[in-house]
Amino acid sequence: MSSNIRITRICQFCSQEFTAKTTKTKFCSLKCSSKNYKLITRHNIVDVSNKETEGIRLLDFEAVKKRDYLSINNCVQFFGISRRTLYRMITRNDVETVKLGRRKFVSTKSIEALFVINEPVDVKPAQEPQIIDLNECCTITQAQAFYGISQTGLYFLIKKHSIRKFTSGKFTYVQRKDLDIYLKSIDHE
């Protein structure tokens, strides 16, 4: 594979610009890729990024998970990693593979294990009526940066947990304490 190609892309998880080595790379780092995967499994999102990517067929995660082995293509699409990263993982025996004919398949469990991060406890938000202080809130854009979550992921979370949104001027706000229940702020490296 040519290493002369340098493509500037936006990480589909943290929205930061990064230099991609292939046109298929969607995340700036394995960390973002992991966080994205965690979100997909936790909220059963089919695939946030694939929906936005032309020509890539949607993968039903529930169906995929039931398979013991995944094709190289499925791994690349589903975990949002580059082929190169995947082959590196295979070479290092980070994942288990089987060979069927000339094609290699990756054990679902073994690759999944690499992407699962310790899960926070799911706590329900308090529903008591309250006075909203905008200083305790953040805009959708701020929340994305602060928690390292994609816009799609954030809206999904808001919808799923009925997190209240407020509009002031032209901005939409959410309370940080509502998001803190589900998200951890990222350390900005």
Ligand SMILES: [Zn+2]
């Ligand atoms: Zn990123």
